[in-house]
Amino acid sequence: MGELKKFVKGHVVVKVGNITREDVDAIVNAANSTLMGGGGVDGAIHRAGGAEILKECKEIRRTRYPQGLPTGEAVITTAGKMAARYVIHTVGPVFGGGGKEKADQLAACYRNSLALAGKKGLKTVAFPAISTGIYGYPLDQAAQVCSKAIQDFLASEVTVQEVCMVFFSQREADLFLKNHSFKD
Numbered sequence: 001m002g003e004l005k006k007f008v009k010g011h012v013v014v015k016v017g018n019i020t021r022e023d024v025d026a027i028v029n030a031a032n033s034t035l036m037g038g039g040g041v042d043g044a045i046h047r048a049g050g051a052e053i054l055k056e057c058k059e060i061r062r063t064r065y066p067q068g069l070p071t072g073e074a075v076i077t078t079a080g081k082m083a084a085r086y087v088i089h090t091v092g093p094v095f096g097g098g099g100k101e102k103a104d105q106l107a108a109c110y111r112n113s114l115a116l117a118g119k120k121g122l123k124t125v126a127f128p129a130i131s132t133g134i135y136g137y138p139l140d141q142a143a144q145v146c147s148k149a150i151q152d153f154l155a156s157e158v159t160v161q162e163v164c165m166v167f168f169s170q171r172e173a174d175l176f177l178k179n180h181s182f183k184d
């Protein structure tokens, strides 16, 4: 589906679509701390990518995160059968009552996912709206947090050239476009 709008001198693209079909270096998964798959975008990514993703997630759990991946952190696996090369798995906060800690954790998801992409030399990264589904983070509030986190990251890093925000519906994209805090 088509591009709706660009920000940050063209380095950020907002679009409507299915993130599992994005042909980018890495798509980001709104995972849960088990890394064992789940509902929403997580389930869609594992279904589209195939068993190889779960195999690598299990290995990451065994070797690095036996207690599960902490909220705000990110790890990387193959994208299996999808067009993308990698999946970056990050764990968003459960919104609950909200508050600054939740906002900081959501910002950390974007910052740590992008830092991992940069470290790997990846140029194009696509994000879903982390935490705004099952985890209940209101999209208008999430929009402000994630656009600031992305803009701050791009100001200090040169490897990542294009960040896509992929919304599953036009309604979600419109809500994001009304509430983002991109400055240019």
Ligand code: ADP
Residues within 6 Å of the ligand: 017, 018, 019, 020, 030, 031, 039, 040, 041, 042, 044, 092, 128, 129, 130, 131, 132, 133, 134, 135, 136, 137, 166, 167, 168, 172
């Ligand atoms: P979380 O548990 O972090 O809230 P969800 O997967 O429930 O994650 O939802 C996160 C966002 O991903 C929601 O806005 C949802 O509409 C969206 N989403 C679900 N499936 C897809 C998909 N295939 N492509 C892009 N976005 C998706």
